[in-house]
Amino acid sequence: xxxxxxxxxYKVLPVFLGFFIMGFVDVVGIATNYIKSDFxxxxxxxxxxxxxxxxxxxxxxxxxxLLMNKIGRRKTVIISFVIQILALVIPIFGYNFNLLxxxxxxxxxxxxxxxxxxxxxLSNVVSESKLTSSLTLGQFIKAIAxxxxxxxxxxxxxxxxxxxxxxxxxxxxxxxxxxxxxxTPIQESAIENKTSSFKECLSLLGKKEIFLLFLGILTVVxxxxxxxxxxxxxxxxxxxxxxxxxxxxTSLYFMFKTAGAFLGxxxxxxxxxxxxxxxxxxxxxxxxVGLSFVxxxxxxxxxxxxxxxxxxxxxxxxxxxxxxxxxxxxxxISGLMIMGVSGGAIFPWLMGIASDSVQAQTGAVVxxxxxxxxxxxxxxxxxxxx
Numbered sequence: 001x002x003x004x005x006x007x008x009x010y011k012v013l014p015v016f017l018g019f020f021i022m023g024f025v026d027v028v029g030i031a032t033n034y035i036k037s038d039f040x041x042x043x044x045x046x047x048x049x050x051x052x053x054x055x056x057x058x059x060x061x062x063x064x065x066l067l068m069n070k071i072g073r074r075k076t077v078i079i080s081f082v083i084q085i086l087a088l089v090i091p092i093f094g095y096n097f098n099l100l101x102x103x104x105x106x107x108x109x110x111x112x113x114x115x116x117x118x119x120x121x122l123s124n125v126v127s128e129s130k131l132t133s134s135l136t137l138g139q140f141i142k143a144i145a146x147x148x149x150x151x152x153x154x155x156x157x158x159x160x161x162x163x164x165x166x167x168x169x170x171x172x173x174x175x176x177x178x179x180x181x182x183x184t185p186i187q188e189s190a191i192e193n194k195t196s197s198f199k200e201c202l203s204l205l206g207k208k209e210i211f212l213l214f215l216g217i218l219t220v221v222x223x224x225x226x227x228x229x230x231x232x233x234x235x236x237x238x239x240x241x242x243x244x245x246x247x248x249x250t251s252l253y254f255m256f257k258t259a260g261a262f263l264g265x266x267x268x269x270x271x272x273x274x275x276x277x278x279x280x281x282x283x284x285x286x287x288x289v290g291l292s293f294v295x296x297x298x299x300x301x302x303x304x305x306x307x308x309x310x311x312x313x314x315x316x317x318x319x320x321x322x323x324x325x326x327x328x329x330x331x332x333i334s335g336l337m338i339m340g341v342s343g344g345a346i347f348p349w350l351m352g353i354a355s356d357s358v359q360a361q362t363g364a365v366v367x368x369x370x371x372x373x374x375x376x377x378x379x380x381x382x383x384x385x386x
Contacts, residue, residue: 011125014180018077018118019138021084021177023145024170025111026254028053028104029228030150030247032348034163037243039097043233043364047352050225052101053108054344060109061338062201064116073124074186076117081178083110088171091164103167116338124188140258147254150232150247157244201336209325209382210336216318216378217340219371222347223284223311226371227253229348230355230364231304237361238295252301253308260312268313274384277317281376283310288372292365314375321382347371 028050036046068076087106090099122138149166157163204210228250235246268276287306294300322333347367354363 011184011186014177014184015118015122015125016138016141017173017177017180018081018114018121019141020145021081021170021174022111022114022118023142024084024088024149024174025053025107026146026228027149027153027166027170028107029225029250030153030232031104031163031166032229033232033243033247034153034157035097035100038095041097043352043355044349045352047229047348048101049104050229050348051345052104053111054221054225054342056105056108056112056342057115057344058339058342060112061116061341062335064113065335067113068117068120072188073117073121074181074184074188076113077121078178078181080110080113080117081174081181083113085171085174085178086110088167088174091167092171095164112338112341115341121186121188124186139261143254143258143261147251147258150250154244154247201332201339204326204329204332204336207326210322210333212378212381213318213322213325214336214340216375217315217337218343218346219374220311220314220318221341221343223307223368223371223375224257224315225344226348226351226364226368227304227307227311230351230361230368233355234291234361234365235297235300238300239297241297249301249304253304256305256308257312260309261316264313264316268317272384273317273320274379274382277314277379277382278376280310280312280314280317281372281379284314284372285369285376288365288369292362292369318378321384 032046032049035041035049036043064076067079083106087103087110090103090106093099119138152169153163153166156165156169205214231249231253232243232246235241235249236243239246264276284307287303287310291300291303291307294303319337322337326333351364351367354367355361357363
């Protein structure tokens with residue numbers, strides 16, 4: 001693949017803004033808590049919202065790649081923006097649970113298309129030598145949107161009495177970003193390889209190592225989305241604080257996840273990925289075991305922060321192990337691993353069932369601990385490729 005040799009700030013900025021919009025999907029965590037409170041839902045029903053977002057990663061990741069091959073990367077990104085705008089305006093015209101399910105389904109579809117197409121588009125506006133650092137910066141920008149979402153929701157709730165104002169704010173940002181990208185000329189590189197098909201991707205699950213790594217992606221995304229969703233509930237249950245204040249727990253998680261990703265990019269340049277993965281898995285288990293029984297506000301915050309820090313680099317480590325295992329099948333592996341993001345639909349739903357069964361968030365935390373134990377088992381099993 002050929003990349004632009006020159007750096008154009010005019011072309012790079014609208015693409016980086018796309019990473020910020022990519023982070024809007026994480027609003028589902030704090031939104032689930034507000035919606036549960038507004039409609040007096042059980043955890044099992046409320047956790048259908050993250051399921052409606054993340055199930056589409058399994059269904060639409062490869063079709064999005066096929067579409068991108070046909071119409072180009074920039075147009076695919078713009079279409080994803082349009083779908084997300086539709087998702088964000090739906091709650092403005094009607095605030096009921098069925099419409100919210102539709103809104104979050106569209107948000108998931110749009111975000112799937114965005115994650116599939118935005119990274120390749122970035123490769124057309126930065127030089128090859130700057131691509132890795134630019135992708136890291138893009139993930140950092142995405143994380144900013146993730147941890148500022150709950151803060152903005154709490155501010156809007158306290159100032160205007162409506163956390164739902166978050167949706168029009170996000171919609172305006174997405175509209176402006178769409179217009180900017182539409183008027184930005186970007187020369188895309190020619191497609192050199194065919195896009196993977198469902199059959200080609202799914203056949204790789206027959207290989208034991210790929211299947212175990214795919215389960216690794218499913219569970220690590222389950223941890224990420226699950227803790228994002230349940231952290232405010234734990235703070236409310238154990239400390240009695242209001243949701244507006246409890247929502248800061250989600251921001252804390254993403255803040256330490258962002259810091260962990262930044263430090264991890266430095267540590268992994270000189271440290272064994274397998275060893276770092278093992279240490280991260282052990283730290284995550286310790287954090288969640290602590291989260292299952294501590295009750296003090298600061299102790300809970302410490303466990304949530306440690307969990308964010310420990311889980312920050314797991315996804316990228318698993319992804320890199322998968323690509324190194326079969327480098328000649330990188331397209332198929334990439335599509336399969338992105339489908340694994342659907343773990344964000346499966347595990348929060350299981351957490352809802354578990355917490356409803358024991359009438360406490362401890363049930364949800366146990367599901368997360370199981371996911372972390374699998375990460376430790378996988379970290380001990382995988383072999384590092386030089």
